[in-house]
Amino acid sequence: MSRLTGKFYRIIDANVNRAKEGLRVCEDIMRFACSDAKLSNRLKGIRHRIDLLVNSLLNDSCDRLRHRDIARDFGRKDNSFELRRTGLKDIFFANIQRAKESVRVLEELSKLENERVALSFKRLRYELYDLEKEVIIIRKKL
Numbered sequence: 001m002s003r004l005t006g007k008f009y010r011i012i013d014a015n016v017n018r019a020k021e022g023l024r025v026c027e028d029i030m031r032f033a034c035s036d037a038k039l040s041n042r043l044k045g046i047r048h049r050i051d052l053l054v055n056s057l058l059n060d061s062c063d064r065l066r067h068r069d070i071a072r073d074f075g076r077k078d079n080s081f082e083l084r085r086t087g088l089k090d091i092f093f094a095n096i097q098r099a100k101e102s103v104r105v106l107e108e109l110s111k112l113e114n115e116r117v118a119l120s121f122k123r124l125r126y127e128l129y130d131l132e133k134e135v136i137i138i139r140k141k142l
Helices: 006-033 037-057 088-110 115-138
Strands: none
Touching: 006 037, 006 088, 037 088, 037 115, 088 115
8 A cells, every 4th residue: 555645655756757848958958068868878778767667656646646736835936046046067067966856755755655666766866966966067068
């Protein structure tokens, strides 16, 4: 029997969206600004693996959508600090942070239902740490 409630589905939904959006921004920077197919494809692969993991975690992938409540989400308001970016490196860094944080939340919530999925999210999170280092420190892409 599932221990996930509507509250948990809302958290899962928000973090799936946040992680995938952040990864897509990073992916497009690697693809269009850096012309790096390898890194772009790695980011794309992580984005797709998030979908696979969430689908294996939830009995019905629509459950997270059923519990979405954007109208009452006070966190959706604009934050002025999000509007301050100095360049592509800043945008990449902000979005890779967003993705890592969201994957961590998904990892923690997955522990309630499926230890295997939680461990897979943990591996994804460490892959993101490595990818971030590769982009910013090793390859100095931005």
